[in-house]
Amino acid sequence: MSSRADGAVLSYLGLRRAVGVIGILLPFVLVTGDLALGGDGLQDSISRYYYSPMRDVFVGSLCAVGVFLFCYRYERPDNRLANITGTAAIAVALLPTRPDGAATTAATVVGYLHLAAATVFFAGLAWFCLVLFTRGGSGTRSKAARNLVYRVCGATIVTCLVLAALDAALVPDAVAERFHTLFWLEAVAILAFGVAWFVKGDTILKDPPTQDPAPVI
Numbered sequence: 085m086s087s088r089a090d091g092a093v094l095s096y097l098g099l100r101r102a103v104g105v106i107g108i109l110l111p112f113v114l115v116t117g118d119l120a121l122g123g124d125g126l127q128d129s130i131s132r133y134y135y136s137p138m139r140d141v142f143v144g145s146l147c148a149v150g151v152f153l154f155c156y157r158y159e160r161p162d163n164r165l166a167n168i169t170g171t172a173a174i175a176v177a178l179l180p181t182r183p184d185g186a187a188t189t190a191a192t193v194v195g196y197l198h199l200a201a202a203t204v205f206f207a208g209l210a211w212f213c214l215v216l217f218t219r220g221g222s223g224t225r226s227k228a229a230r231n232l233v234y235r236v237c238g239a240t241i242v243t244c245l246v247l248a249a250l251d252a253a254l255v256p257d258a259v260a261e262r263f264h265t266l267f268w269l270e271a272v273a274i275l276a277f278g279v280a281w282f283v284k285g286d287t288i289l290k291d292p293p294t295q296d297p298a299p300v301i
């Protein structure tokens with residue numbers, strides 16, 4: 085493989101690792117940063133940090149993930165789904181969730197758009213873990229281990245989505261707000277997404293080196 089191709093592969097892996105780090109650290113950074121800046125720390129959901137001192141971190145992190153997904157290249161149907169997921173990530177960042185208290189009609193509409201975008205975003209992340217990342221079989225022990233990690237992460241995201249829907253439908257608002265149930269579900273889903281991308285960046289569970297490494301997909 086040429087030095088230029090080697091550099092491209094390393095850059096791609098570096099971007100994957102960066103996305104993984106964003107996913108793994110984001111919930112912790114939002115909470116600790118909000119506390120340090122005089123906020124409440126735990127919000128009702130990850131999206132509520134739009135209205136906190138950590139707004140720039142929340143918006144910037146999701147926009148960075150969205151831009152990377154736009155740059156992700158695979159087969160054409162996968163590219164389209166990656167673009168949709170990236171668009172949803174940016175929409176989640178820029179279309180705020182409904183604010184507390186009385187909201188205008190415009191804020192309510194934007195809040196529903198935010199909810200729809202968040203659903204598409206998390207569903208897209210689950211698709212990456214369960215479908216795209218597990219392609220190529222389990223030819224090596226490391227690949228089999230990676231596939232297991234991807235499937236566990238994808239199943240975790242799907243489970244959190246289902247539980248979030250049940251939380252919204254069945255759990256009284258006072259209980260949800262007291263225990264921050266939606267925040268924890270979103271945090272776990274984002275953490276699972278981050279772990280999957282961190283592994284996909286060949287940070288851990290790497291295949292043994294070969295003389296002619298396969299191209300990164």
